[in-house]
Amino acid sequence: MKLPCAVTLALIAMIDTIPVFAQGSPEQITEADRGRKTGAAIDPVTRCAIGRFRQCDIKLAVARGLFETGLSPSFPENAKCREIDDWYAMDYTSRRPREAYHGGIDIPAPWGTPMIAVAAGAVVGKYLGEHSARGIEIVLRHSPEDTGIPLWIYTQYGHFSEMPNLKVGQRVRMGEVLGPTGNSGISPRTGRQSTRRRPAIHFGVFYSTSELYADIRDTIIPVEGHWMDPVALFRKKLPLDSGSMKGLPEAEKQVPISIMFDDGEAFPANTEIVWPYTCTRR
Numbered sequence: 001m002k003l004p005c006a007v008t009l010a011l012i013a014m015i016d017t018i019p020v021f022a023q024g025s026p027e028q029i030t031e032a033d034r035g036r037k038t039g040a041a042i043d044p045v046t047r048c049a050i051g052r053f054r055q056c057d058i059k060l061a062v063a064r065g066l067f068e069t070g071l072s073p074s075f076p077e078n079a080k081c082r083e084i085d086d087w088y089a090m091d092y093t094s095r096r097p098r099e100a101y102h103g104g105i106d107i108p109a110p111w112g113t114p115m116i117a118v119a120a121g122a123v124v125g126k127y128l129g130e131h132s133a134r135g136i137e138i139v140l141r142h143s144p145e146d147t148g149i150p151l152w153i154y155t156q157y158g159h160f161s162e163m164p165n166l167k168v169g170q171r172v173r174m175g176e177v178l179g180p181t182g183n184s185g186i187s188p189r190t191g192r193q194s195t196r197r198r199p200a201i202h203f204g205v206f207y208s209t210s211e212l213y214a215d216i217r218d219t220i221i222p223v224e225g226h227w228m229d230p231v232a233l234f235r236k237k238l239p240l241d242s243g244s245m246k247g248l249p250e251a252e253k254q255v256p257i258s259i260m261f262d263d264g265e266a267f268p269a270n271t272e273i274v275w276p277y278t279c280t281r282r
């Protein structure tokens with residue numbers, strides 16, 4: 001990994017001292033809020049790598065795992081599931097004002113299709129997303145006990161048609177309905193609500209060895225956070241970092257996906273992680 005030069009780091013540190021995080025006042029302490037830190041507590045590299053704010057070098061995000069891995073989902077034979085159209089870390093530069101890579105996967109679905117929680121967890125972020133390409137968004141945090149993976153995992157659900165009826169701090173179960181699919185989110189080129197986007201979920205996943213995170217400019221930033229290919233989550237084991245995923249033998253890049261059927265039955269029955277849309281039986 002190539003580290004950014006000292007000058008870049010110094011510049012980022014300077015920018016980081018600008019007080020952009022004014023919402024630090026103590027609120028009601030909830031289960032999820034135990035991990036909350038103020039923006040100043042996030043180191044400048046992580047802040048830029050995950051936040052990808054305007055002044056940030058995209059190379060920092062790439063160094064934290066935002067690059068293509070070659071993984072693809074393999075759904076159970078007895079299930080008909082919704083498939084990815086825009087892959088993890090695909091080059092979005094032509095759709096953005098500057099170099100950019102897709103920070104998750106998109107799965108198209110008819111308007112109103114319920115997005116479901118991929119694992120048990122707690123709501124840590126809830127955003128109207130009026131200045132975000134992801135639009136109306138929910139972020140969940142999953143403990144190692146929630147997923148069986150020895151990391152703190154964050155899952156991000158975007159493009160709801162309306163704000164889900166969930167509170168920050170609230171626990172959700174695996175498969176619980178979060179809200180209806182829509183196409184909310186601005187076009188980064190025009191800055192206005194996109195009208196042409198097909199209805200779809202934007203599903204992003206992050207991880208950290210720390211349970212701590214901050215909410216900076218409507219973005220959940222885990223302390224020492226990393227990007228990951230959402231398909232890697234379904235391996236349900238380590239490693240799941242992008243470098244290791246890219247290096248897997250081809251056969252292992254087909255990742256078996258565990259799912260929930262429309263009737264609420266999980267497959268396999270003991271899974272703690274499911275696809276963000278239910279599947280239909282064949």
Ligand SMILES: [Zn+2]
Pocket residue numbers: 086102103104105106201202203
């Ligand atoms: Zn997307």
